[in-house]
Amino acid sequence: MDSILETQRQAHEEIERYETVLYSLLARNQPTHETRLQTEHKAAQVLNRISSRIATLKGQYEDEDTRKAEIDALTAPTHPSDLSEFYARLVKIQDHYNKYPDVAAGGFDLELAALLEEGNQDGVDEEEYEEEDPIGLMFSGEEAYGKYLDLYASHTSYNNLKNIAKRLSYLQYLDVLLAVPEGKLHGELPKETLRTKEYESYVQSLHDYLLSFLKKTQPLVDVDSMHRQQEAEFEKKWEAGELDEDWQNDQSAKRAADATENGGIWCSACQKAYSKQTVYDAHLTSKKHVKAVAKQAASDEPPHNPNGIPTHHTANGAASSQTGLRNAARLTYLAASLLVELASTVNDTKANVERRFSLTAREREQELLERSKPVAPPPPTAENGGAEEEEEEERIYNPLKLPLGWDGKPIPYWLYKLHGLGVEYKCEICSDHVYMGRKNFERHFQEPRHAFGMRALGLPNTKHFHEITRIEDALALAEKLKQEGRKEIFEQETMEELEDDEGNVYNRKMYEDLKKQGLI
Numbered sequence: 001m002d003s004i005l006e007t008q009r010q011a012h013e014e015i016e017r018y019e020t021v022l023y024s025l026l027a028r029n030q031p032t033h034e035t036r037l038q039t040e041h042k043a044a045q046v047l048n049r050i051s052s053r054i055a056t057l058k059g060q061y062e063d064e065d066t067r068k069a070e071i072d073a074l075t076a077p078t079h080p081s082d083l084s085e086f087y088a089r090l091v092k093i094q095d096h097y098n099k100y101p102d103v104a105a106g107g108f109d110l111e112l113a114a115l116l117e118e119g120n121q122d123g124v125d126e127e128e129y130e131e132e133d134p135i136g137l138m139f140s141g142e143e144a145y146g147k148y149l150d151l152y153a154s155h156t157s158y159n160n161l162k163n164i165a166k167r168l169s170y171l172q173y174l175d176v177l178l179a180v181p182e183g184k185l186h187g188e189l190p191k192e193t194l195r196t197k198e199y200e201s202y203v204q205s206l207h208d209y210l211l212s213f214l215k216k217t218q219p220l221v222d223v224d225s226m227h228r229q230q231e232a233e234f235e236k237k238w239e240a241g242e243l244d245e246d247w248q249n250d251q252s253a254k255r256a257a258d259a260t261e262n263g264g265i266w267c268s269a270c271q272k273a274y275s276k277q278t279v280y281d282a283h284l285t286s287k288k289h290v291k292a293v294a295k296q297a298a299s300d301e302p303p304h305n306p307n308g309i310p311t312h313h314t315a316n317g318a319a320s321s322q323t324g325l326r327n328a329a330r331l332t333y334l335a336a337s338l339l340v341e342l343a344s345t346v347n348d349t350k351a352n353v354e355r356r357f358s359l360t361a362r363e364r365e366q367e368l369l370e371r372s373k374p375v376a377p378p379p380p381t382a383e384n385g386g387a388e389e390e391e392e393e394e395r396i397y398n399p400l401k402l403p404l405g406w407d408g409k410p411i412p413y414w415l416y417k418l419h420g421l422g423v424e425y426k427c428e429i430c431s432d433h434v435y436m437g438r439k440n441f442e443r444h445f446q447e448p449r450h451a452f453g454m455r456a457l458g459l460p461n462t463k464h465f466h467e468i469t470r471i472e473d474a475l476a477l478a479e480k481l482k483q484e485g486r487k488e489i490f491e492q493e494t495m496e497e498l499e500d501d502e503g504n505v506y507n508r509k510m511y512e513d514l515k516k517q518g519l520i
Contacts (some may be wrong), residue, residue, distance in 0.1 A: 003089075004070050008060055011053045014108065018053075021112050022046045034145050037217070038135050042115055044219035138216050140370070146217040148349040149342070151177070154209065157202040163193045174350045185336040200328040207331045210338040217345070230337045234330050243329060269293045284383055358456055403436075427469040429453035 025043050030036040060067070073085055097103070135145075142150040152170065157168040165188065168176065176188065186194070186203075193199055215223050237243050265271050265280045269292035274280040283289055339346065355363065402410040403421060416422065424434050425441035430449050435441040445451050445466055454461040457471060459478050468474045498511040498520045512520045 001489065002067055004060055004063075005074075008057060011057050011060075015050055015057075017108075017112060018046050018050045021115055022050075022076070024116060034136075037146055037219075038133075041135055041219045046115060047220070094339050143213075144352075145329075145519070146213075148344055148352050149213060151206075151209075151349070154202070154206045157198075157205065160200065161189070161193055161198055162196060163190050165190075171350060171353060174346060174353070178343065178346055178350070180336050180339045181343060185332050185339065194332075195325060197324070200324060203328060203331040203335055207335040207338065210335060210342060214338060214341060227334065230334055231330070234333045237333075238326065238329065243333075243431060269296045358452065423471075427453075428471050429469060429474060 009453075010073045022043055025039050025046070028035075028039060030039055065483060094370075138148050139146050142148065142152070151173070155170050155173045158173060176186070179237050189199070211227065214221075265277060267280065267283070267289070270283070270289055271292075274283070307335070359367070396409060398410045400410075400413065400416075402413065402416050405411045417437060419437050421437040421440075423438065424436060425438070426432060426434050427441075427444065427450065430444065430453050433444075433449065435444055445461075454465065454474070457474060459465065459474055464481060465474055465477060496508040498508055499505050500511070506514065511520070
């Protein structure tokens, strides 16, 4: 058994070195989303190891008896010549290294070096580097390394629910999830649908996916404690009856119990108490009671019957129904809180889906190939570090905010005015993007941004639409070109002349009509 004092000293040293590694990781330059996520996962691993060391240290410091016995053993003995304790510890150390002769020294240094190591430093192939990336294997292809959500399975389960008004497309389903911060989750669903087993399983899968995605994309956030806090808030609201009316299933039972205690008569169909038997008998023939009875018969939920003695089967069914309703309400509340945290990611997912709808099949394949390529880390800049620091120290004086030239310095002001770079040109087709200068404005008509806007309008990016920046003008010009094209076809049919064998001259349309009739 190792000395508890040495174990504590070693734990303190490891904590300090882990903190140094954590600082080095978080101080790195993170140019891309992939590198940032990899760094955060490594930082989360370091934090977990620090937490485990601190928990171990706390337990050792609380064990005062063991510490006192260790200190007494290390205290100088009564007789200076008594070295039995020293030789006993020396024998333990020798036995340990005799038992493990191949133990590597500095194993903790290798562990720290592995945490600080950046991927693909040795110049290995891209395929091997991709296989060695454990963070990329955590996400599906649709999630794009944690940038977007993959909610297609939840969308399918949602459309398979019973009694929904209409089946939503994927974009409409994302709009429903985006509306959570402004209201409640799935407020568009009827009350009967929220109480089914299918909805409970659907919201369970949605909650589990959102929770796992949040843990994967935000490893430095304590998601578990936040989740427990949301559960505690739900329990308080459930007990206080502050949730939506769709989940308050126990209100009718409470009113029924109050009516029974007061000696009244309770109508389970109308959910109303009557103080006298005559009033109760009179309302049985009303239209409202007949409709309520028909609605209750069509519903799967058992009616409350406080006037009679419930059987064991009825009591168990009510208890299980109440448990399922509570679980569905809890999962809906927790999923709504997770969607609030992931609101920006849902927005990015919707924008990505809309963008992919406008791509061709070839463009989608090219995008998948580019996404499958691993992101290589930036090359080490140890040799050029001094030069970069000198460049950063040289501040460029540019009060007019002129564009930079090929040498990295502002261009002359006369050249700025000559090219008209101070004039703004706004293009509505390019989502109101502003181009500085006439040359950049004319060049942008052949760039991908303008071509994408024209393709989104369903128009070809031809020379006819050059200099057209407004959507209304582009649509009007397209309609005009269609009409001119039809007119040219009509004029071609009427103006072109043909001659028969006898020398008679006809236009093309008349010539073809006479030929079809066999008169020529």
